[in-house]
Amino acid sequence: MRPTVHDIAAEAGVSLATVDRVMNARPGVREKTKVKVEQAIEKLGYVRDVAAANLAKGRTYPFTFILPCNENAFMGELRDAVLQANERGRIERTQITIVDVPAFDAEALAEALVATGESNPAGIAVVAIQADPVREAVRKLTDRGIPVVTLVSDLEDSTRDHYAGVDNPAAGRTAATLLGRFLSRQKGTIGVLAGSLSVRDHQNRFSGFSEIMAAHFPELSILPPMEGRDDSALARKLVCEAVEAHPDMIGLYSLGAGNRGLIAALEEARTKGRELVTIAHELSAHSREALETGLFDVVLNQDAGHEVRSAIRVLKAKADGLEVIAAQERIRIDIFIKDNLP
Amino acid sequence: MRPTVHDIAAEAGVSLATVDRVMNARPGVREKTKVKVEQAIEKLGYVRDVAAANLAKGRTYPFTFILPCNENAFMGELRDAVLQANERGRIERTQITIVDVPAFDAEALAEALVATGESNPAGIAVVAIQADPVREAVRKLTDRGIPVVTLVSDLEDSTRDHYAGVDNPAAGRTAATLLGRFLSRQKGTIGVLAGSLSVRDHQNRFSGFSEIMAAHFPELSILPPMEGRDDSALARKLVCEAVEAHPDMIGLYSLGAGNRGLIAALEEARTKGRELVTIAHELSAHSREALETGLFDVVLNQDAGHEVRSAIRVLKAKADGLEVIAAQERIRIDIFIKDNLP
DNA sequence: CTGTTAGCGCATTCAA
DNA sequence: TTGAATGCGCTAACAG
Numbered sequence: 023m024r025p026t027v028h029d030i031a032a033e034a035g036v037s038l039a040t041v042d043r044v045m046n047a048r049p050g051v052r053e054k055t056k057v058k059v060e061q062a063i064e065k066l067g068y069v070r071d072v073a074a075a076n077l078a079k080g081r082t083y084p085f086t087f088i089l090p091c092n093e094n095a096f097m098g099e100l101r102d103a104v105l106q107a108n109e110r111g112r113i114e115r116t117q118i119t120i121v122d123v124p125a126f127d128a129e130a131l132a133e134a135l136v137a138t139g140e141s142n143p144a145g146i147a148v149v150a151i152q153a154d155p156v157r158e159a160v161r162k163l164t165d166r167g168i169p170v171v172t173l174v175s176d177l178e179d180s181t182r183d184h185y186a187g188v189d190n191p192a193a194g195r196t197a198a199t200l201l202g203r204f205l206s207r208q209k210g211t212i213g214v215l216a217g218s219l220s221v222r223d224h225q226n227r228f229s230g231f232s233e234i235m236a237a238h239f240p241e242l243s244i245l246p247p248m249e250g251r252d253d254s255a256l257a258r259k260l261v262c263e264a265v266e267a268h269p270d271m272i273g274l275y276s277l278g279a280g281n282r283g284l285i286a287a288l289e290e291a292r293t294k295g296r297e298l299v300t301i302a303h304e305l306s307a308h309s310r311e312a313l314e315t316g317l318f319d320v321v322l323n324q325d326a327g328h329e330v331r332s333a334i335r336v337l338k339a340k341a342d343g344l345e346v347i348a349a350q351e352r353i354r355i356d357i358f359i360k361d362n363l364p
Numbered sequence: 365m366r367p368t369v370h371d372i373a374a375e376a377g378v379s380l381a382t383v384d385r386v387m388n389a390r391p392g393v394r395e396k397t398k399v400k401v402e403q404a405i406e407k408l409g410y411v412r413d414v415a416a417a418n419l420a421k422g423r424t425y426p427f428t429f430i431l432p433c434n435e436n437a438f439m440g441e442l443r444d445a446v447l448q449a450n451e452r453g454r455i456e457r458t459q460i461t462i463v464d465v466p467a468f469d470a471e472a473l474a475e476a477l478v479a480t481g482e483s484n485p486a487g488i489a490v491v492a493i494q495a496d497p498v499r500e501a502v503r504k505l506t507d508r509g510i511p512v513v514t515l516v517s518d519l520e521d522s523t524r525d526h527y528a529g530v531d532n533p534a535a536g537r538t539a540a541t542l543l544g545r546f547l548s549r550q551k552g553t554i555g556v557l558a559g560s561l562s563v564r565d566h567q568n569r570f571s572g573f574s575e576i577m578a579a580h581f582p583e584l585s586i587l588p589p590m591e592g593r594d595d596s597a598l599a600r601k602l603v604c605e606a607v608e609a610h611p612d613m614i615g616l617y618s619l620g621a622g623n624r625g626l627i628a629a630l631e632e633a634r635t636k637g638r639e640l641v642t643i644a645h646e647l648s649a650h651s652r653e654a655l656e657t658g659l660f661d662v663v664l665n666q667d668a669g670h671e672v673r674s675a676i677r678v679l680k681a682k683a684d685g686l687e688v689i690a691a692q693e694r695i696r697i698d699i700f701i702k703d704n705l706p
Numbered sequence: 707c708t709g710t711t712a713g714c715g716c717a718t719t720c721a722a
Numbered sequence: 723t724t725g726a727a728t729g730c731g732c733t734a735a736c737a738g
Contacts, residue, residue: 026730026731026732027731027732027733028731036708036709037708037709037710038709038710038711038732038733039708039709039710039711039733039734040707040708040709042732042733042734043707043708045732046733049707050707050708051707051708052707052708055707055708070731070732071419071730071731071732073415073416073418073419073731073732074415074419074714074730074731074732074733075731075732075733076415076714076732077413077415077416077419077714077715077716077730077731077732077733078713078714078731078732078733078734079714079732079733079734080713080714080715080733192703192704193704195703195704196701196703196704198703199701199702199703200701203545203546204545204546204548206546206548234703319545352706354698354704354706355704356696356698356699357698357699357700357701357704358699359538359541359542359699360541361534361537361538361540361541361576362534362535362537362538362696362697362699364694364696368714368715368716369715369716369717370715378724378725379724379725379726380716380717380725380726381717381718381719381724381725381726382723382724382725383716384716384717384718385723385724387716388717392723392724393723393724394723394724397723397724412715412716413714413715413716415715415716416714416715416716416717416730417715417716417717418716418730419714419715419716419717419730419731419732420715420716420717420718420729420730421716421717421718421730422717422729422730422731
């Protein structure tokens with residue numbers, strides 16, 4: 023049978039309360055007795071039963087997630103993931119409130135952060151926008167000791183505690199390598215469709231993409247990026263126009279949302295005999311179908327569920343003043359082609 | 365505050381014990397009171413606190429994992445994952461025993477299964493070999509009500525309860541598509557290095573690979589597969605010879621283990637001016653380095669940790685007579701290139 | 707500084 | 723057929 027606090031107490035010749043105090047690093051224990059307890063823990067190979075601890079604590083963590091009220095599939099998934107986490111939260115003692123903010127609106131986001139702070143949550147997760155008012159709002163929160171983690175899109179040069187999202191430059195580089203290799207030394211131009219280059223994740227993907235393109239695929243030149251604002255209708259229009267305007271465009275990297283519009287545009291291009299090697303982001307019912315019909319060649323994906331769960335773990339750890347194991351919280355970039363779809 | 369058993373008892377006007385009886389479908393409750401309790405549960409929206417339940421139960425699950433004592437990196441990882449799971453098992457109330465068997469030895473495996481059954485474990489996970497004595501041994505176990513899940517390599521036409529591993533035909537298809545597209549219409553031959561085609565996972569990868577190659581890349585022809593027995597030295601020898609013998613070999617799919625030997629062979633080939641587009645399986649320190657130096661172009665990976673955890677979850681569910689959510693237990697095929705390495 | 711005690715939500719004897 | 727009482731491993735008042 024594995025040792026319990028009782029065994030430790032007996033071994034160290036102290037009471038349960040004292041064992042608990044040293045285990046939770048609480049004050050009011052003489053150095054000498056502390057050592058005794060630690061030795062007992064060491065000797066018996068004690069490991070604390072977290073489930074029982076949580077049960078006894080009965081503490082709940084009120085967290086707030088601030089999400090853009092975008093219509094695109096990925097944000098929908100993210101929202102679902104949060105809702106789902108909240109379900110499980112019943113037993114994990116977390117309680118999550120979702121706050122909606124208009125997309126791509128830094129001012130509104132900053133205000134929402136401030137307002138959220140008022141309710142004194144145990145932690146905040148936010149899909150960040152790169153802007154000073156946002157940084158300022160985050161600083162105020164962290165100053166007050168409220169843990170803040172950025173979700174999906176980071177806020178650089180800020181006081182946020184953690185970033186729960188993929189390595190976006192790496193995603194861009196991945197797209198570049200695959201696109202370049204699939205095109206294998208053909209000459210031509212490559213279109214880039216972003217949501218908005220004021221969002222850090224899109225910026226970063228673009229720079230990673232450009233870097234590898236320039237370094238390894240000089241035969242391909244990148245057209246100036248289009249900004250589709252993650253809006254399907256706009257994305258469609260932009261891509262259709264670009265296909266017309268650039269007869270030598272043989273590849274496309276869509277690094278934002280708006281896959282529906284993009285797919286429509288590619289379908290239209292296909293009817294005109296134009297086939298572009300296309301890489302897009304985020305796996306959804308639509309992008310999945312596009313992979314199957316060959317409209318998309320590759321889809322890069324970040325698992326919304328993983329991101330949300332990671333954010334919660336980190337928030338919890340921070341709220342408890344514990345360290346997070348960085349390696350364990352890294353979010354992977356999934357590569358999907360038609361053959362390895364889940 | 366969420367409702368507890370006490371609330372249910374009060375609402376239904378019965379005692380805790382009775383609530384517990386209907387919750388766990390135990391006998392000794394009048395139909396009428398049973399209904400009362402069920403209504404109370406429904407009305408209050410009660411959900412049982414699994415952690416507390418486990419704490420009270422104190423039940424532990426003795427599981428046995430039967431693993432081939434191979435030297436390759438992947439099996440090492442798998443073993444580590446099991447060990448690690450066993451650590452956590454202290455709090456998850458699982459206790460795992462590892463049984464080693466010689467690799468690729470169906471008889472030995474069948475014997476090990478029988479022997480393991482003697483100790484009456486709550487469940488068995490096994491890296492299967494496709495053979496009748498193994499099927500027979502598994503059948504005896506499942507007949508006795510011991511849950512059996514196959515791990516990494518499946519046992520088809522058997523009574524195993526579940527398979528915790530990747531979709532190997534899909535892995536083969538993925539390799540074929542990537543290899544074919546990277547080679548973009550060059551003509552040539554493709555080498556295939558397997559561990560042993562008597563193991564179902566290797567068989568399946570090969571057939572998926574062949575299928576897509578034949579269907580979409582007629583300009584590439586597959587050479588007869590080599591069997592390296594997941595042994596580095598042998599793999600090296602076979603690949604070196606193949607490179608010599610087939611000057612038109614421009615691609616290689618290694619669908620088994622023995623990456624170290626494979627890498628050595630590719631290095632040798634490189635010094636002779638031969639570069640093969642190469643796809644291998646399983647991410648390790650070696651294969652990772654090979655990706656970085658361009659010796660490997662793609663590495664397909666199955667996450668040993670995920671597989672082990674999934675196997676345990678399923679075993680536990682089966683031991684408790686619960687259903688498993690199939691979608692949640694599907695193991696993904698990860699695609700790694702040099703740009704998206706973790 | 708240290709110990710006693712009463713739960714957390716649930717399962718399970720043992721009585722009734 | 724039902725209920726009261728006890729304990730799982732841990733935390734947290736409250737005393738001393």
